[in-house]
Amino acid sequence: MENLNLGILGSGQLGWMMIQEARKLPVKFGVMDSGERGPAVSTSDFYMKQTDYRKFVDSCDFVTYEFENVGIDGLKYADDEQKLRPGLLPVKLKKDRSLEKEYMASNGFPTAPFTVAETTSEARRACRDFGKSVIKYASGGYDGKGQIYVRTDEDIDRVEIDGKCIVEEMIEFECELSVIASRDSRGKILMHTPSFNYNQSGILIYNYAPFPNSRAMEITSALLKKMEYIGVMGVEFFLRGNEVLVNEFAPRVHNTGHHTLSGSTISQFEQHVRTVLDMPLTGPRLLKPSAMVNIIGRKLDRDLLETILKTEDSKVYWYGKDDARKKRKMGHVNLLADTVDDLKEKVEKTIQMLYPDGVSSYL
Amino acid sequence: MENLNLGILGSGQLGWMMIQEARKLPVKFGVMDSGERGPAVSTSDFYMKQTDYRKFVDSCDFVTYEFENVGIDGLKYADDEQKLRPGLLPVKLKKDRSLEKEYMASNGFPTAPFTVAETTSEARRACRDFGKSVIKYASGGYDGKGQIYVRTDEDIDRVEIDGKCIVEEMIEFECELSVIASRDSRGKILMHTPSFNYNQSGILIYNYAPFPNSRAMEITSALLKKMEYIGVMGVEFFLRGNEVLVNEFAPRVHNTGHHTLSGSTISQFEQHVRTVLDMPLTGPRLLKPSAMVNIIGRKLDRDLLETILKTEDSKVYWYGKDDARKKRKMGHVNLLADTVDDLKEKVEKTIQMLYPDGVSSYL
Numbered sequence: 260m261e262n263l264n265l266g267i268l269g270s271g272q273l274g275w276m277m278i279q280e281a282r283k284l285p286v287k288f289g290v291m292d293s294g295e296r297g298p299a300v301s302t303s304d305f306y307m308k309q310t311d312y313r314k315f316v317d318s319c320d321f322v323t324y325e326f327e328n329v330g331i332d333g334l335k336y337a338d339d340e341q342k343l344r345p346g347l348l349p350v351k352l353k354k355d356r357s358l359e360k361e362y363m364a365s366n367g368f369p370t371a372p373f374t375v376a377e378t379t380s381e382a383r384r385a386c387r388d389f390g391k392s393v394i395k396y397a398s399g400g401y402d403g404k405g406q407i408y409v410r411t412d413e414d415i416d417r418v419e420i421d422g423k424c425i426v427e428e429m430i431e432f433e434c435e436l437s438v439i440a441s442r443d444s445r446g447k448i449l450m451h452t453p454s455f456n457y458n459q460s461g462i463l464i465y466n467y468a469p470f471p472n473s474r475a476m477e478i479t480s481a482l483l484k485k486m487e488y489i490g491v492m493g494v495e496f497f498l499r500g501n502e503v504l505v506n507e508f509a510p511r512v513h514n515t516g517h518h519t520l521s522g523s524t525i526s527q528f529e530q531h532v533r534t535v536l537d538m539p540l541t542g543p544r545l546l547k548p549s550a551m552v553n554i555i556g557r558k559l560d561r562d563l564l565e566t567i568l569k570t571e572d573s574k575v576y577w578y579g580k581d582d583a584r585k586k587r588k589m590g591h592v593n594l595l596a597d598t599v600d601d602l603k604e605k606v607e608k609t610i611q612m613l614y615p616d617g618v619s620s621y622l
Numbered sequence: 623m624e625n626l627n628l629g630i631l632g633s634g635q636l637g638w639m640m641i642q643e644a645r646k647l648p649v650k651f652g653v654m655d656s657g658e659r660g661p662a663v664s665t666s667d668f669y670m671k672q673t674d675y676r677k678f679v680d681s682c683d684f685v686t687y688e689f690e691n692v693g694i695d696g697l698k699y700a701d702d703e704q705k706l707r708p709g710l711l712p713v714k715l716k717k718d719r720s721l722e723k724e725y726m727a728s729n730g731f732p733t734a735p736f737t738v739a740e741t742t743s744e745a746r747r748a749c750r751d752f753g754k755s756v757i758k759y760a761s762g763g764y765d766g767k768g769q770i771y772v773r774t775d776e777d778i779d780r781v782e783i784d785g786k787c788i789v790e791e792m793i794e795f796e797c798e799l800s801v802i803a804s805r806d807s808r809g810k811i812l813m814h815t816p817s818f819n820y821n822q823s824g825i826l827i828y829n830y831a832p833f834p835n836s837r838a839m840e841i842t843s844a845l846l847k848k849m850e851y852i853g854v855m856g857v858e859f860f861l862r863g864n865e866v867l868v869n870e871f872a873p874r875v876h877n878t879g880h881h882t883l884s885g886s887t888i889s890q891f892e893q894h895v896r897t898v899l900d901m902p903l904t905g906p907r908l909l910k911p912s913a914m915v916n917i918i919g920r921k922l923d924r925d926l927l928e929t930i931l932k933t934e935d936s937k938v939y940w941y942g943k944d945d946a947r948k949k950r951k952m953g954h955v956n957l958l959a960d961t962v963d964d965l966k967e968k969v970e971k972t973i974q975m976l977y978p979d980g981v982s983s984y985l
Contacts, residue, residue: 260921260922260923260924260927262942279642279645279646282642282665283642283937283938283939283940284938284940285922285927285940285942301667302645302665304664521887524884524935524958525935525937529937533931538927538928538931539928539931539932540931541932541933541934541935541936542934542935544935546909546910547909558623559623559648560623561623564623564648564901565901565902568896568901568902568903569902569904570904571904571905572887572888572904572905572907573904574646574888574892575646575647576646577646577647577648579625579648595887
């Protein structure tokens with residue numbers, strides 16, 4: 260058969276893993292970025308810069324993205340050509356998080372109480388109303404960048420914003436969890452078992468599945484349906500008692516789904532590619548308790564690599580980035596175990612190997 | 623850390639899968655072939671032709687092969703430089719199968735009775751001694767090519783050979799099985815669960831695991847040790863009652879190990895790369911009954927691809943070759959199931975999808 264051409268906007272590790280995982284299929288992969296040439300470029304079949312977006316889109320049967328903040332021209336043109344999956348709406352909601360929040364609220368998806376503030380005085384007023392709160396700029400920033408935590412009156416007096424923000428009540432919650440799910444063009448929805456996620460300073464440190472939560476799965480399913488979404492989505496939740504609140508969604512494969520590379524019948528990456536190319540898929544099923552630990556802000560040396568690989572059923576994914584800046588995701592470790600308790604122990608040990616002085620100095 | 627450079631001699635699908643599976647590690651992959659540019663070339667980091675073997679070997683930390691019949695100059699030079707894994711001995715034994723047979727016999731590994739014939743009259747005499755026999759040329763030919771089956775006196779009278787052959791007694795056996803195993807430079811041996819293999823006209827059609835056989839595992843272990851082998855080896859056996867006989871070994875990743883891409887904690891491909899690069903590994907464990915069906919001598923069309931992908935937990939590996947000649951391995955399908963019976967049913971259905979008029983017309 261003729262190869263299908265799939266275009267990926269963005270060249271980061273998510274695209275890199277997408278290509279690795281779907282290389283088995285009769286598909287050619289194109290990558291487009293604004294010129295930074297991330298890891299996905301070297302494993303692609305063709306590469307173009309954002310300025311060539313028309314040629315790129317014309318070369319592809321379908322176009323998807325692995326990063327929300329990609330050039331709007333390519334997105335719009337791909338959408339005009341009816342090739343963009345999962346479409347423009349999710350990008351719009353992510354480019355302005357106030358729209359995301361309002362979309363959730365207006366469609367009845369449970370979130371923490373929030374308000375949108377355009378000025379410092381509006382922001383301070385909202386902080387006073389909520390007591391403890393988190394301020395997030397509506398655009399720019401991810402992985403906890405650009406978030407302000409407001410706990411005291413002094414904190415409120417120090418608040419200064421210079422652009423549209425969401426002020427969110429800092430709710431008490433037991434933990435965070437997420438669901439990785441896909442919806443195809445016929446409306447069929449398939450979900451991975453939810454995972455427990457541990458974040459620090461807004462960055463995912465590790466996660467593991469299974470962490471069953473039927474309410475989170477129902478909400479994810481309703482969200483995919485409401486958006487008429489095509490592809491894989493990651494939805495993050497706060498767990499509070501019996502209740503879950505949507506934290507945010509990611510219109511793409513997601514860091515909390517990397518463990519599916521080892522422990523599931525199909526990874527989120529192959530799932531996404533098969534879904535956006537209208538290829539059937541089944542499952543996904545979790546074969547073993549499965550975890551991921553991020554490698555953040557540090558390099559690997561041979562000794563450390565060997566130590567990690569000695570752990571039973573461990574896999575190292577190294578994204579091949581040169582510069583190990585703080586907060587930068589350089590790779591991850593996948594782990595399997597027969598029980599969740601064994602798995603947690605492996606996670607703990609792996610974190611000690613990677614961050615002997617604690618993870619905070621790498622964030 | 624600095625990337626390690628692994629050189630692969632041969633550019634076929636075995637190298638292609640090796641690179642796909644080990645791309646996650648901090649390793650760069652070089653491919654060298656005699657100019658035919660198989661599937662592995664497009665996924666490699668660097669490529670050279672056989673004539674540049676010195677430059678190629680000098681660029682690599684270690685060199686391995688994915689095909690026995692590769693240029694001897696590169697092999698010898700890599701061996702001189704102490705970079706060749708699994709070494710020269712296995713290649714010598716495979717380049718002249720009479721040496722392989724004699725190696726097995728002289729080291730006490732059980733095989734079918736055989737004799738080496740240099741002339742037609744020697745071959746006919748051996749055939750008469752054995753009754754039914756199989757004649758295989760000592761060099762050249764694989765996947766059943768160049769084999770002569772001799773059952774009757776008329777068959778014997780028709781025997782004509784023009785080079786060294788092995789004449790082997792055509793033994794009665796229940797089935798074929800194989801073991802995929804690795805040995806590292808410290809002597810640690812790790813094995814996948816044996817698989818049941820179904821061959822037709824000397825070509826593997828499908829196989830599945832588990833098909834436990836401790837005797838086959840013992841023999842494989844002894845063979846790896848005897849050869850001081852480093853890397854993954856596939857060993858094929860005939861099962862006859864309680865006894866197993868070595869059919870042949872392959873000094874590389876092996877077609878009967880492709881199912882490990884889906885159903886095991888680690889695939890034979892990553893296992894091989896980690897072993898030859900002195901990276902630790904654990905397991906391997908089979909997570910679910912796991913099967914593979916070869917796609918031979920035919921192309922895929924969109925309908926067939928979709929039909930196969932609709933089978934629960936199926937994966938399609940398409941090697942991207944253009945010319946679907948008879949007997950040519952074009953790709954394979956991996957299948958998982960909860961029980962061996964369910965798995966066999968899926969295998970049967972997949973074979974019907976691929977070969978509606980029977981597999982023999984594709985061989």
